[in-house]
Each structure stands twice: as C-alpha cells, then as structure tokens.
Amino acid sequence: MRNNLFIAFEGIDGCGKSTQVKLLTDQLKKTGHKVYATCEPTGGPVGSVIRNIFNHRIEADHRTIAGLFVADRLDHLLNKTDGILQKLEDGYTVITDRYYFSSYAYHGTHMPMDWVIEANSLSAGLLRPDVNIYIDIQPEISMKRLQEGRSSTELYETLENLTNVKNRYLEAFEKLKSLEKIFITTGDRAPEVIAADIWNEISGYKNER
Ligand code: ADP
Ligand code: TYD
Numbered sequence: 001m002r003n004n005l006f007i008a009f010e011g012i013d014g015c016g017k018s019t020q021v022k023l024l025t026d027q028l029k030k031t032g033h034k035v036y037a038t039c040e041p042t043g044g045p046v047g048s049v050i051r052n053i054f055n056h057r058i059e060a061d062h063r064t065i066a067g068l069f070v071a072d073r074l075d076h077l078l079n080k081t082d083g084i085l086q087k088l089e090d091g092y093t094v095i096t097d098r099y100y101f102s103s104y105a106y107h108g109t110h111m112p113m114d115w116v117i118e119a120n121s122l123s124a125g126l127l128r129p130d131v132n133i134y135i136d137i138q139p140e141i142s143m144k145r146l147q148e149g150r151s152s153t154e155l156y157e158t159l160e161n162l163t164n165v166k167n168r169y170l171e172a173f174e175k176l177k178s179l180e181k182i183f184i185t186t187g188d189r190a191p192e193v194i195a196a197d198i199w200n201e202i203s204g205y206k207n208e209r
Pocket of ligand 1: 187190
C-alpha cells in the first residue's frame with residue numbers, strides 16, 4: 001500500500017465508526033504510516049456551534065444545520081493549522097469519522113438531496129475520499145447500542161430518523177456510484193472481524209491522488 005490515503009467512515013449513529021477508526025489507525029501505525037484521525041462535526045468554531053445544537057443547548061432549523069455542516073467541512077479541509085489538505089500534504093494518511101455522505105444522508109431526509117450535494121460541491125471538488133467505508137447495520141441494533149452507552153440522546157438519534165438516514169445513505173450511494181469509491185461492510189459482527197474486513201479491502205489500495 002502506498003502512503004497517504006484519505007479514508008472516510010460513514011454510517012448511522014452507533015454503527016461502530018469510532019471503534020473502527022481507532023482499530024484502523026492502530027493497524028496503519030503498526031505498518032509504519034503516519035495517521036491523522038479526525039471527525040465531523042469538527043472541534044473547530046463551526047463544529048462547536050453544531051455540537052451545541054445537537055446537545056439541545058441552542059436551537060436551529062434543519063436547513064441551518066445543513067448550512068453549518070457545509071462551512072464546518074470547508075474549514076475541516078482548508079484551515080491552515082490542522083486542515084485535512086495540509087495533513088495530506090504533510091504525508092499523513094487521514095481518516096475521518098464522517099464526511100459529505102453524512103450530509104447527503106442526514107439532511108437529505110429534510111430537504112432535497114440534490115441541494116445538499118450541490119451545497120457540498122466545493123468540498124467534493126477539493127477532495128474526494130479514496131474510499132468511503134460504510135458500516136451497515138440495522139437501526140434497531142444501533143439504537144440499542146446508543147441507549148446502553150449514553151445517558152442522553154442527540155438530535156437525530158431516534159429509530160424513525162435512523163431508518164430514514166439509512167435509506168438516504170443507500171440512495172446517495174446509488175446516485176453517486178460512478179464518482180465515488182464505496183466499500184460496504186456488515187456492522188453486526190465482532191469489531192475485530194469488521195476491522196479485518198476493512199484492512200483486507202484497503203491494504204490493496206494504491207493512492208492515485
Ligand atoms: P459510532 O462512532 O458509529 O457512533 P461507536 O464506535 O461509538 O459508534 O459504537 C457505538 C457503541 O457500540 C459503543 O458502545 C461501542 O462500544 C459499541 N460497538 C462498536 N462496535 C461494535 C460491534 N462491532 N459490536 C458490538 N458493539 C459495538
Ligand atoms: P457523531 O459525533 O459522529 O455521532 P455518532 O458517533 O453517534 O455517529 O455525529 C454527530 C451527529 O452529526 C450524527 O447524528 C450525524 C450528524 N451529522 C449530520 O447531521 N450532518 C453531517 O454532515 C455530519 C458530518 C454529521
């Protein structure tokens with residue numbers, strides 16, 4: 001495998017993204033790669049506003065939230081200190097827990113998906129992932145995991161919404177399959193088994209950026 005891939009993890013809340021980001025980061029480091037693991041919403045100024053909306057500290061319309069994610073993503077790519085483009089330039093393999101497919105799936109349930117895709121076209125033009133890894137899970141299973149693991153639920157964490165989001169993910173993958181590399185792995189297995197599946201897939205990649 002050549003250095004310096006850009007990998008995005010996708011899936012509904014509780015599907016196991018954070019767990020897999022960590023396992024993949026460890027595996028890449030073991031094999032000599034410099035790795036920068038990051039996530040959206042980011043820890044930057046726009047990401048902080050978004051987190052306050054999800055925690056119900058401030059209120060905002062779904063369309064406003066979609067717009068905030070557009071800005072947060074551009075900052076995630078472009079900011080001069082730890083922006084993804086800079087990290088790739090510096091030779092890091094970058095793994096992000098969520099990228100623009102999250103916007104297509106989560107906001108495509110509240111407004112036309114084509115609008116969301118168009119609104120994110122600057123980010124897509126700057127950087128498409130070498131692979132979007134989608135962890136596929138039944139919403140019932142992820143709801144159960146979320147309820148066991150947390151004391152409160154975030155804005156989008158209801159069974160009805162996660163079911164809609166899952167359907168929107170599949171719609172977005174179908175719509176963009178000619179432009180995007182998408183790898184789907186089954187999330188209802190032991191974490192190590194999923195990690196091995198992902199490693200088997202990406203260890204063969206050549207970075208053609
Ligand atoms: P996400 O980042 O997608 O929300 P997490 O990795 O935080 O998901 O996992 C959500 C919860 O499910 C956590 O409590 C985690 O320990 C658990 N979990 C993660 N992967 C698995 C798995 N493959 N099988 C069972 N439980 C899992
Ligand atoms: P995250 O912290 O990844 O939550 P989890 O670990 O439970 O998956 O994401 C927080 C929420 O942000 C999640 O409900 C999905 C939502 N989200 C959007 O609505 N639009 C976006 O563009 C992104 C990146 C996330």
